[in-house]
Amino acid sequence: MTSLRKLSVTFCMLFTVFYSLAQEQKGSISGTISNGNGNLLSFSTIYIDELKKGASADDLGKYMLEAIPAGTYTVTVSEIGHYSQKETVSLEAGQNLRLDFVLKENITALQTVEITGRKEKNYKNTSSFVGAKTEIALMDLPQAVSYATKELIADQGVMRIGDVVKNFSGVNQNTFYDDIIIRGFRVNGQSNTQLLNGLRTSTGFWKQPLTNYLERVEVLKGPASALFGNASPGGVLNRVTKKPLDEERHSLSFSTGSFNTLRTLADFTGPLSKDKSLLYRLNIGYENANSFRDLQFDKNIVIAPSVSFLPTDKTRVNFDLIYNSSKSRLDRGQSTFKNDLYSTPVSLSLSSANDYLDEETYIVTLALNHQFTDNFSFSASFIRTGYHEDLLEHRGANKYAVDGNGDDIVDLIAMQVFQRQRKRYIDNLSTFFNYKTQTGAVSHNLIFGYDYAQEELPAGSSQLQAGGYRNAANDGFINTYNPNNSSAYLLDANGNPVPNVAHYDLNNRIASQQLKDMSKYFYNAREFGPDFYNSNGVYIQDQLTWKQLKMLIGLRYDTYTDKLNYTTNEEKNVNQHAFLPRVGLTYSITNNINLYGTYVEGYNPQSAANMDPTLGGPFDPLTSKMVEFGGKSTWFDGKLDATLALYKIVQENTLYNVAGTDELEQIGEEESKGVEMDVTGRIFPNWSITASYAFNESSITKDADGNETGIQKPNTPKHQGNLWTRYNVKQGIFKDFGLGVGTNFVTERVLQQNSDQTIPGYTLMNAALYYQINKFSIQLNINNFTNKTHWVGGYDYIRLFPGSPRNYLLTVGYSF
Incomplete structure (x- = not known):
């Protein structure tokens, strides 16, 4: 042995x-x-x-x-x-x-539509398609762009656009909805001016879509009408979806946290063929979460497959589908006692226990890029959006209840009920030729394009509405109470009008939120549509390069047709049109510093509904123009980018509600001017940062009669800023740990035109702790850890939108 x-x-x-x-x-x-x-x-x-x-x-x-x-x-x-x-x-x-x-760059392989995926894994993005239709380096774009990559979104543990845009200079939330303010001008998901991969689409507006299928979120500042047709003068928000990669990447994550949040996400990508001519990506998301707001919840399922086909180095095809099923309640905001902002808790909601909001959305995209020669290509993209809404809500009537004398009862909110079903279908076709040529020492990147967009609200969309006060016969209701004609109303023992829908009692919110007997109300029916509009746009753009100087010039012509009384014998076309120029210059002082200036005009036609004389119409279209100057630079061998922008935007003919009525009035002129700064990237390989600051003076400069005014625009802070940084420890006892800290602030905001009601500014502190070993990761996010009471926006003290109190989210991930 x-x-x-x-x-x-x-x-x-x-x-x-x-x-x-x-x-x-x-x-x-x-x-x-x-x-x-x-x-x-x-x-x-x-x-x-x-x-x-x-x-x-x-x-x-x-x-x-x-x-x-x-x-x-x-x-x-x-x-x-x-x-x-x-x-x-x-x-x-x-x-x-x-x-x-x-x-060496391969012109035939460079995409003029965003088909193939981004491989970077950091906060920095170097190019975009939103600013010029074709791929352009952000350094060379003569217009400011703010963005957040999927890495920044994941590090902050956020899932909603409203939380993402806090990273952008000059951008802030307006409400809980898919509804933001860019440079003092409102942009919302229902306006059909938001973009997905550079194509016009829409959301349901009431709920912000999840971000798990997004590669990045970006905002092109200023009027984008010269590129995309009618759009907000403040800017356009573009959501870029994750695209297939030619390498295997798979990840799973599970999150739980405050408000009984449960979230599961999956992301798979890679080649489907050995030659990598067929690539796939699949994103899946499930969310079941309550809220700090009474009775509010969100249940979401998102399925987002994407396939890229690259048969040759000259032809690329991409197919995307985003399907979202959402079940929730519609949150109309917090109400307070009259003129007393802190008189009710931020959790107070006007909903009832039997309210619901069921939404189903699909977005299908097909994109083609073909390179005829090294210098000549064709791109075509088609997107269809389908949306279905099924809603029952108890909501405030935007006013306090009144007594027999017509005086406000300040602890009771007048209520109304909506039952609504509607569908919307949106189609957008974008085609263009791209030709690169040289004339002497000047190179040209020419685009000739045609866009078509349409939206249809089909027959059957309708709403039952209950509200106001019961008539004397108790067989119907009258929308408003007139004390001079009190005999027309049903009165209680105290001589007060009896509401059709019981008032919400601010002193007894538990009782006010109980199940309601819907059969007890009297209803009026209202039709939504059928409606239809379409637009046609043709444009030409040239990016000229001569030594250190680049010029981007473009001209677009749009026609817009809205069918009034669609599908009826009284159907009538409402036609509008516009020419929209754009000129921008970029000059490279050094390899890492560019200066730029731009002038661009914008246009937004009025809808057929706004031509209704009963609303105060018809109204003129909205027109705008912007002048912007700034500089862009890169530091630390291109790892860190910085942008400085100075701008002035003027818009005419904006519509505002006339207080106490359903009518609209057209404001003569609005002006927004300010300074913005954005910094994004890495200082060292293990230290990432994003920071922004904006100063904005946004006001109504001329009223409906053309008189000079200086009224601050609603929900537009003069100062706002953001800082977020993450540091990863590479050695020592804390090796594989990471720490993220951040803050964002906004200053005081006015809530409504001609109102002295304001909401205070605030500063929030956020933090995150990361640990990664091999393929496993653990992440803890703590948001608003000082538990600051704040409001992200609002219309008035009956419709306030409070921000979340202190909350946490724990995420466990596995990549393979």
């Missing part, structure tokens, strides 16, 4: 020696990958054909292939938008070879 034991030990020792010697004989290949401009190419693919072995470069463009036997090999490097490069190398035993690659 002793001899056998000695023999075994000797064999093991020899095996170890031979194995070590064999390992020592293996070498490695490492280096960096960059493009012709000196920019490092993150996450490029490196592959050794003979060994069927590969790797990806990191976010700094560095790669390493290890444990390579001696021999002669073909090393292939590939990256989307660049020519693949092959190198034949001979590796000696144990040699560590340094091999750098410089890839």
Whole structure:
């Protein structure tokens, strides 16, 4: 046994020696990958054909292939938008070879529609399609763009657009809804001016869509009508969906936290064929969460598959589907005692227990890009949005209850009930040719395009509405109470009019929120539609480059047709049209500093509904113009970007509600001017940061009669800012841990035109703790950890939208 034991030990020792010697004989290949401009190419693919072995470069463009036997090999490097490069190398035993690659841009592979995915894994984004239709470096775009990548969104643990836009200068929430303010001008999801992958679409407005399927959220500041037709003068919000990648990536995450939140997300992507001509991506999300608001909840299911087909290096096709099923209640906001902001808790909601909001949305996109030659290409994209709403809500009537004398009862809110069903279908076709040419020393990037958009509200969309006060016969209701004609109303023992829908008692909210007997109300019926509109737009754009100077010029012509009394014998076309110019200059002072200036005009036609004389119409279209100057720069070898913008926007003919009526009036002129700063990127490889600040003076400068005024625009703070930073520990006892901290603030805001009601400014503090080991990650987010009472927006003290108190979210993730 002793001899056998000695023999075994000797064999093991020899095996170890031979194995070590064999390992020592293996070498490695490492280096960096960059493009012709000196920019490092993150996450490029490196592959050794003979060994069927590969790797990806990191976010700094560095790669390493290890444990390579001696021999002669073909090393292939590939990256989307660049020519693949092959190198034949001979590796000696144990040699560590340094091999750098410089890839040449491939014009035929550069996408003029956003079809292939972004591989970066940080807060920084270098290019966009929203500013010029084709891909353009943000440094060269003569207009400010704010953005948040999926990495920043994930680090902050947010799931709603309203939480994402707090990272943007000059952008703030207006309500709980899909409803934001950009540079003092309102943009909401129902206006059909928001974009998805650069195409016009819409949301249901009442609920903000989830962000789990988004690659990034970006805002192009200022009027975008010259590119996309009618749009808000403040800017346009574009949601960019995650696209398939040519490498395998899979992730799962589970989150739980405050307000009984449960959330599960999945993201899978990779090639479906060996030659990587067919790629896929699948995002799935499930959310079941309550709220700090009484009776509020959200149940969401999101399924978002995407497929890219790349049959040749000249043709690319992408298919996207986003399906969202949402069950919730509609939250109309907090009400307070008259002129007393802090008189009720921020949790107070006017909903009843039997209220519901069921929404179903699908968005289908098909995009094609074909390169005829190296300099001539064609792009076409089609998007269809379908939306269905089924709603029952108890909500305030936007006023206090009244007594027999017509005076307000300040602890009772007048109520109304809506039961509504409606559908909306939106189609948008965008086509353009892209031609690159040279005239002498000037290069041109020309675009000739045509856009078509339409929206239909089909027959059957309708609403039952109950509200007001019961008539004397108690067989119907009258919308408003007139004390001079009290005999027309049913009065109680105290001589007060009897409401059709019981008032909400601010002193007894529990009783006011109980189940209601819907059969006890008297209803009026109201039709929604059928409605139909379409628009046609043609445009031309040229990006000229001469040495350090770039010029972006464009002209668009739009026609807009709205069918009044659609599908009836009284159907009538309401036609409007506009010419929209755009001129921008960018000058490169150095390789990392550009100055720019731009002038652009905007246009937004009035809908057919706003032509109704009973509402005060017809009204003129909204017109706007903007002048903007600024600078853009990059620092730390392109790892950190900074933008400074100074702007002035003037809009005419904005509509506002006439107080106490359903009528509208047209304001003569609004003006918004200010300064914005954005910084995004990395200071060091393990230290990321995003910061913004905006000063904005936004006011109504001329009233409906053309008189000079200085009224501050509603929900528009003069100052706002944001800071978020994440630091990852690379060594020591806290290795693999990360810490994120952030703050955002806004100053005081006016709630309504001609009102002295305001909501105070606030500063919120947020933090996150991260731990990652191998493929597992744990993340804890604590938001508003000082538990600051605040309001993100509102209309008045009957319709306030409070922000969340202190809350936490714990997320466990696995990537494979």
